[in-house]
Amino acid sequence: MDPVRATxxxxxxxxxxxxxxxxxxxxxxxxxxxxADLEVIFRRDYRQVVAVAARVLGSRDQAEDVAQExxxxxxxxxxxxxxxTGWLCVAAAHTALNLLRSGRRRASREETAxxxxxxxxxxxxxVVTLEERSRVRAAxxxxxxxxxVALVLRHSGLSYADVAAALxxxxxxxxxxxxxxxxxxxxxxxxxxxxx
Numbered sequence: 001m002d003p004v005r006a007t008x009x010x011x012x013x014x015x016x017x018x019x020x021x022x023x024x025x026x027x028x029x030x031x032x033x034x035x036a037d038l039e040v041i042f043r044r045d046y047r048q049v050v051a052v053a054a055r056v057l058g059s060r061d062q063a064e065d066v067a068q069e070x071x072x073x074x075x076x077x078x079x080x081x082x083x084x085t086g087w088l089c090v091a092a093a094h095t096a097l098n099l100l101r102s103g104r105r106r107a108s109r110e111e112t113a114x115x116x117x118x119x120x121x122x123x124x125x126x127v128v129t130l131e132e133r134s135r136v137r138a139a140x141x142x143x144x145x146x147x148x149v150a151l152v153l154r155h156s157g158l159s160y161a162d163v164a165a166a167l168x169x170x171x172x173x174x175x176x177x178x179x180x181x182x183x184x185x186x187x188x189x190x191x192x193x194x195x196x
Contacts, residue, residue, distance in 0.1 A: 034075050035074075035075055035077075037081045037084075038071075038074070038075050041074070041081060041084045041088075042071055044085075045084065045085050045088050045089075046067060046071075048085070048088075048089060048156070048157075049066075049067045049070055049071070049088050049089060049092045050063045050064055050066075050067045050092075051063075051156050051157070052089045052092045052093050052096070052152060052153065052156045053066035053067055053070075053092045053093070053095070053096040055152050055155060055156050056093060056096035056097055056100055056137070056140065056152050057096050057099065057100060057137075058133055058137065062096075062099065063096070066092055066095045066096050066099065067092060069095055070088055070091045070092045070095055071088070073091060074087065074088055074091070083165075085162070085166075086162060086165045086166030086167075087166070089153055089156070089158060089162075089166055090149060090153070090166045090167060093148070093149040093152045093153060094145070094149065096152075097140075097141065097145065097148055097149070097152075100137055100140070100141050101141045135189060135192055136185075136189065138192075139185050139188035139189050139192065140152075140185060142188055143181055143184050143185060143188075144184075146167065146177065147177055147178075147180055147181035147184060148181065149167060150163055150167060150169075150174060150177045150178050150181055151178055151181035151182065151185070153166060153167075154174070154178045160174045160175060163178075
């Protein structure tokens with residue numbers, strides 16, 4: 001089966017919960033139907049949504065989980081189709097930042113992967129790269145949410161106009177927001193470097 005069709009089929013299926021007696025109890029979304037435009041929007045925006053989440057998380061697998069969660073939320077929304085790309089990218093960035101801030105699964109997976117299977121032949125280089133990425137992600141998590149999202153969206157390839165539309169900012173303020181975010185990120189990274 002086509003992966004896109006499989007994903008949209010999962011999104012269209014009612015949630016299943018097991019009742020006290022062990023039988024399936026079907027829970028249907030409030031509207032009871034999936035958006036008619038979901039498959040088209042999914043095909044158009046999936047890669048970009050995964051890319052936004054992957055920029056924050058550094059893990060394609062986790063980014064795909066975030067994308068699935070984001071599209072599930074979108075499938076139940078009334079967001080107009082013309083606003084879908086911006087909405088999805090912002091939702092993916094927020095979801096990824098929440099996951100990053102919680103740090104639950106990511107930290108244990110990275111430690112396990114680094115200990116068992118270093119990706120680079122030079123172990124010292126792998127450790128340094130992993131530490132640098134962890135520092136950047138930790139610093140990103142300390143930024144004000146609007147700055148962090150603007151920075152991630154801009155560095156994920158969205159234009160100033162797209163970032164402005166997605167975050168409900170004026171296009172002229174996007175550059176300022178991104179520069180402030182970069183400056184705050186540098187300060188946070190320098191603060192951590194000087195404390196080491």
